[in-house]
Amino acid sequence: MRAVIAEDSVLLRIGLVKVLEMAGFEVAAETGDAEGLLTAVEEHRPQLALVDVRMPPGFTDEGVRAALVIRSQYPGTAVLLLSQFVEERYAADLLSSRSGAGIGYLLKQRVADVEEFVDALRRVAAGGTALDPQVVAQLLLRRGGPDPLERLTPRERDVLALMAEGRSNAAIAAGLVVSESAVAKHINSIFAKLDLPPAAEAHRRVLAVLRFLDGTP
Secondary structure, rough: OOEEEEEHHHHHHHHHHHHHHHHOOOEEEEEHHHHHHHHHHHHHHHHHHEEEEEOOOOOOOOOHHHHHHHHHHOOEEEEEEEOOOHHHHHHHOOOOOOOOOEEEEEHHHHHHOOOHHHHHHHHHHHHOOEOHHHHHHHHHOOOOOOOOOOOHHHHHHHHHHOOOOOOOOOOOOOOHHHHHHHHHHHHHHHHOOOOOOOOHHHHHHHHHHHHHHHHHO
């Protein structure tokens, strides 16, 4: 599985290359700026792009803008954003884009837990989501107006929030101290209440998470 990395910190970029290669990815290209990222994606058509939010020349939102171009022009490429701080508006921009590929937004500190980070990489590359718990919390605070999820019970909202972090049914069950069968029932109820038609489980999970985070009715 091919991946490209865009990170201006040379030391972190070297570390990311090692982690991805250890996880079985082929790092087709690495770059320190958004222009180089888009060139690499065009040339290699990777399954995954690992992108720093802030890169030269302005160190503002270059990575996010490049990620949005990738999701628009190369819908087969999954995108995982890395950020030093929680910047919820960037996550919202990414989530509001529509693509069949996976999406993720993690704080850079998560890279230190290599096993968990690799799991997030694989989940996003496979079409799923991996959202930092702090990002999820900020996005929920950001939402305003009528709640499109008002039909969900508090427990169902808890389950959906953990789904947004990319957790499996087993991990959700452990976190909420309930059985996996109870989690499965909650998820089926969430799908029904959000009017998500029968489809692949992974696809409906992503749709539910997107609806949860971007507030789409």
